[in-house]
Amino acid sequence: MPELPEVEMARRYLEGATLHQTIEMAEVRDERILFKVSARILEEALAGQQFFSALRHGKRLFLEVHDALWLALHLGLTGNLIYLESEAALPRHTRLLIAFENGRALAFDDPRIFGEVSLTKSPQTFLEERKIGPDAQQIDRDGFLRIMSGRKGLIKPALLNQSLVAGLGNLYADEALFQAGISPEARGLDEVQLDALFSSIQEVLWTALSTNADLEKLPDSYLLAHRHPGGRCPRDGSLLLREKIGGRTSYYCPEHQKKSC
DNA sequence: AGTACCACCTGACGGC
DNA sequence: TGCCGTCAGGTGGTAC
Numbered sequence: 001m002p003e004l005p006e007v008e009m010a011r012r013y014l015e016g017a018t019l020h021q022t023i024e025m026a027e028v029r030d031e032r033i034l035f036k037v038s039a040r041i042l043e044e045a046l047a048g049q050q051f052f053s054a055l056r057h058g059k060r061l062f063l064e065v066h067d068a069l070w071l072a073l074h075l076g077l078t079g080n081l082i083y084l085e086s087e088a089a090l091p092r093h094t095r096l097l098i099a100f101e102n103g104r105a106l107a108f109d110d111p112r113i114f115g116e117v118s119l120t121k122s123p124q125t126f127l128e129e130r131k132i133g134p135d136a137q138q139i140d141r142d143g144f145l146r147i148m149s150g151r152k153g154l155i156k157p158a159l160l161n162q163s164l165v166a167g168l169g170n171l172y173a174d175e176a177l178f179q180a181g182i183s184p185e186a187r188g189l190d191e192v193q194l195d196a197l198f199s200s201i202q203e204v205l206w207t208a209l210s211t212n213a214d215l216e217k218l219p220d221s222y223l224l225a226h227r228h229p230g231g232r233c234p235r236d237g238s239l240l241l242r243e244k245i246g247g248r249t250s251y252y253c254p255e256h257q258k259k260s261c
Numbered sequence: 262a263g264t265a266c267c268a269c270c271t272g273a274c275g276g277c
Numbered sequence: 278t279g280c281c282g283t284c285a286g287g288t289g290g291t292a293c
Contacts, residue, residue: 003286032270059287077287078271093271112270114287153263162288171286215286247265249285 002059002075004136004167005208010081011056014063014106017083019051021100028117033095033110035118045069045119046098055123057135058166062123069119072126076114082107136167137205144198145191155197156184157246168201170248171215171224172208176200178223183257184243184250227251 002010026046028039046065055062061073073081082091084105090097091109096117098106108117120126134143147164148155158164159173168176177184179200182193189197204222211217218224221234231240233253240251 006286074287076270077285110270111272112285112287114270116288151262157264160287169286248287 002077002079003169003172004056004059004205005172005213007059007061007075007167008056008209009213010075011054011061013083014051014054014061014081018063018098018100018106019053021050021102021104023047023049023051024099024101027097027099028095029097030095030113032113033108033115033117035116037117037119042117042119046071057123057127058132058162059169060123060126060132060166062120062126068121070121070123070126072116072118072120072123073108074116076110076112076116078112079108079110079115082109131163132166133162133164134166136165136201139165141195141198144201145194148189148194148197149191151188153187154184154246155182155186155189156248156250160246160248167205170250171227172201172204174227174251175204175223178252178257179204181256181258183259184245184252186259188260223251223253 023046026043028034028042031039034042049065051063051065053064059074063071063073065071084107086103091107093109093111094107095110095113096108108115133147144165148158151158156173156177159168159176160170174184176197180193180196182189182197207218215224226232226234226240229242231251232238233240233255235253236255238253238255241254242249242251244250
């Protein structure tokens with residue numbers, strides 16, 4: 001379920017659980033999780049090493065192995081990182097297992113295999129190669145306006161485009177648009193709208209993180225608490241619309257989310 | 262530059 | 278109980 005807040009939780013988890021432990025061995029249990037690296041190369045690169053830090057950019061995670069080698073992780077739709085105490089049963093869909101000399105292990109569980117594991121020289125190199133834009137929580141207002149203004153397409157696909165701004169997914173994009181009062185089908189937003197959208201994005205991400213990315217704990221005033229067929233807008237009671245926009249299911253309020261100013 | 266598909270996978274859920 | 282269609286919070290590629 002990973003968008004920026006969930007991935008940030010995963011980063012903190014990795015940071016708290018997996019640093020500074022010597023890796024006894026890494027085992028790729030399903031090669032389909034790998035991106036442009038072979039199981040053998042990855043396993044050999046990790047054996048005997050330690051992780052020294054955990055970074056996140058957008059939805060990407062990076063574990064530092066040494067100054068010129070990082071393990072890059074992406075959780076996809078169903079990826080989950082689990083630190084195992086010794087003897088614990090492996091999660092059912094463990095695609096990568098990293099066993100430490102202290103008997104603990106890190107499992108990358110991912111039923112649908114939309115996740116990704118690779119190696120890179122540095123996070124910066126990785127982000128450039130993959131054309132990933134600035135992180136949604138690090139970008140400032142001016143940067144956001146610069147990137148988003150003058151675009152002709154629908155706003156929602158733009159928010160989901162990780163090469164523009166990285167970290168928003170389908171749910172939080174809907175939420176930010178809802179709070180800013182902008183239709184997902186709006187296009188050519190003016191400066192005032194983009195400004196409101198930027199504020200909403202920051203507010204939504206901050207709030208999500210403050211609940212430890214637990215969607216259940218979001219305020220009732222949020223769209224996400226009502227984002228299901230038959231749900232009603234917590235602001236004005238309108239029946240929420242559900243529509244495919246840019247190929248993704250979108251919920252929005254026809255009453256207060258406008259297509260134009 | 263934008264859009265509209267398709268593909269990659271598996272599991273959960275509702276209807277019959 | 279079981280089969281079937283549909284849906285899912287991500288990303289990449291290709292064709293127009």
